[in-house]
Amino acid sequence: LTAKIIADADFVVAPLDRRIFGTFVEHMGRCVYGGIYEPGHPTATPEGFRQDVLDLTKELGVTIVRYPGGNFLSGYNWEDGVGPKEDRPVRLDLAWHSTETNQFGTNEFITWCRKAQLEPMFAVNVGTRGADEARHFLEYCNHPGGTYYSDLRRSHGYKQPHGVKFWCIGNEMDGPWQICAKTSAEYGRIAQEIGKVMKWVDPTIELTACGSSQRAMPTYGKWEYEVLDQCFDQVDYISLHHYCRNDADDIHEFLATIDDLDHFIREVASIADAVAAKRRSKKRIMLSLDEWNVWYKASGPDDLKKPGWPEAPPLIEEVYNHEDALVVGGCLIVMMNNADRVKAGCLAQLVNVIGPIMTETGGPAWRQTIFHPFADCARHGRGEVLRLKVETGTFPTKAHGEVPNLLATIVRDPDTGAATLFALNRSVTDDMALSVDLRGLADGLVIAGSTQLYDPDLKKTNTKAAPDAVSPAANPTARLEAGRLTATLKPQSWNVISLA
Numbered sequence: 001l002t003a004k005i006i007a008d009a010d011f012v013v014a015p016l017d018r019r020i021f022g023t024f025v026e027h028m029g030r031c032v033y034g035g036i037y038e039p040g041h042p043t044a045t046p047e048g049f050r051q052d053v054l055d056l057t058k059e060l061g062v063t064i065v066r067y068p069g070g071n072f073l074s075g076y077n078w079e080d081g082v083g084p085k086e087d088r089p090v091r092l093d094l095a096w097h098s099t100e101t102n103q104f105g106t107n108e109f110i111t112w113c114r115k116a117q118l119e120p121m122f123a124v125n126v127g128t129r130g131a132d133e134a135r136h137f138l139e140y141c142n143h144p145g146g147t148y149y150s151d152l153r154r155s156h157g158y159k160q161p162h163g164v165k166f167w168c169i170g171n172e173m174d175g176p177w178q179i180c181a182k183t184s185a186e187y188g189r190i191a192q193e194i195g196k197v198m199k200w201v202d203p204t205i206e207l208t209a210c211g212s213s214q215r216a217m218p219t220y221g222k223w224e225y226e227v228l229d230q231c232f233d234q235v236d237y238i239s240l241h242h243y244c245r246n247d248a249d250d251i252h253e254f255l256a257t258i259d260d261l262d263h264f265i266r267e268v269a270s271i272a273d274a275v276a277a278k279r280r281s282k283k284r285i286m287l288s289l290d291e292w293n294v295w296y297k298a299s300g301p302d303d304l305k306k307p308g309w310p311e312a313p314p315l316i317e318e319v320y321n322h323e324d325a326l327v328v329g330g331c332l333i334v335m336m337n338n339a340d341r342v343k344a345g346c347l348a349q350l351v352n353v354i355g356p357i358m359t360e361t362g363g364p365a366w367r368q369t370i371f372h373p374f375a376d377c378a379r380h381g382r383g384e385v386l387r388l389k390v391e392t393g394t395f396p397t398k399a400h401g402e403v404p405n406l407l408a409t410i411v412r413d414p415d416t417g418a419a420t421l422f423a424l425n426r427s428v429t430d431d432m433a434l435s436v437d438l439r440g441l442a443d444g445l446v447i448a449g450s451t452q453l454y455d456p457d458l459k460k461t462n463t464k465a466a467p468d469a470v471s472p473a474a475n476p477t478a479r480l481e482a483g484r485l486t487a488t489l490k491p492q493s494w495n496v497i498s499l500a
């Protein structure tokens with residue numbers, strides 16, 4: 001196979017918002033308890049955080065983390081998770097049929113974020129609660145002092161405000177599984193009012209309204225339009241949730257699902273712009289892909305709920321393989337290529353629960369296969385995304401028609417000129433001879449790194465016994481000569497070539 005890319009320094013999609021390299025921590029399964037927090041673990045910090053998970057989170061390059069849910073959010077009382085730990089109530093969590101001890105809450109999460117050197121993204125409960133809770137929680141987090149809730153925070157040992165900028169108004173409110181789900185009319189109206197009071201408490205925050213919980217929802221499209229029609233003036237983002245599946249165990253179809261994300265993003269942007277057009281408004285609602293991943297293997301009833309209301313049971317602990325890593329890499333390329341509209345993203349979730357990091361309670365932590373493409377993008381995805389011309393052959397699929405073999409993006413730092421090519425060869429049979437014409441891009445640059453994530457076995461996984469079975473290796477074929485980058489990409493491979 002051959003493929004050709006033309007890139008020009010003057011043709012830019014948009015600056016890349018590094019918040020797209022976010023993840024998600026929900027009170028679900030072993031994400032918090034046994035994931036980021038495990039007092040008594042051999043690596044535990046004085047606060048009870050797993051240092052091994054903190055180290056892997058930093059290595060992953062995560063920029064922002066959404067918290068505390070997820071479906072859990074819609075029954076959560078934030079007040080339960082602050083103050084002296086011995087006074088915190090133990091509650092039934094109806095979302096995951098678990099027992100929530102509340103030994104980890106808002107302030108522990110903020111402390112963990114500071115240690116992990118990343119930004120918190122908070123969400124307010126629009127299931128069982130509403131505007132009153134939202135304004136009080138925001139006051140607790142962001143108001144400096146001298147009021148009931150800000151002084152409550154100070155009395156809990158946090159003199160400085162948390163300064164949380166990014167807030168979500170609820171979670172998946174369109175889903176019948178959600179605690180107190182809403183119609184688009186109900187949700188749009190309450191999101192408008194919650195957004196209004198939250199921005200009165202702190203006008204510096206940014207707000208996300210819930211979009212559809214998946215593109216396949218029967219209310220998709222109508223939901224986005226009706227919600228934004230009501231809360232357009234109050235919110236800055238609309239959310240998208242997207243989980244890729246491979247139920248038919250068909251690699252061609254699975255690799256093609258990456259393109260569904262591209263359609264989803266463009267459709268939601270169009271609907272948001274239709275609401276703007278109706279108002280003759282120049283405002284553009286941006287997109288927050290605040291849950292996305294591969295998730296289909298661990299999704300049966302036993303994965304979602306365990307009997308007996310257990311504390312932190314193992315739930316949806318998807319074990320990722322090589323083909324899943326390819327799809328995650330492809331989704332990252334799609335997100336970067338839509339940098340003009342996708343301004344935040346959260347790989348769901350961070351650890352154990354459909355996570356790039358897996359732990360054993362009391363034992364080690366290791367990198368799942370999907371860790372690698374995410375870490376590559378977070379490390380090298382800095383600057384502006386270039387608008388590429390890509391010439392590539394296609395492969396046939398049943399559900400998606402002809403699908404391009406090559407998916408690629410280039411991100412370039414306009415200050416230094418350093419640029420990175422991310423490329424997915426979706427052919428499962430053929431090497432790809434790639435040639436990139438770098439117009440006005442290559443002067444003074446050399447190849448600073450070239451890696452590939454390749455395995456002939458699409459089902460290979462990383463395990464406790466073999467934690468690095470699927471991990472990147474050098475690709476020695478990359479050459480840069482006279483403004484042309486060439487490389488051979490192995491079949492079913494994820495590739496990263498950096499120029500500096």
Ligand code: AHR
Pocket residue numbers: 026028069070071072171172213291348349
């Ligand atoms: O990430 C797991 C769950 O998936 C979240 O709680 C929910 O928002 C989504 O349906």
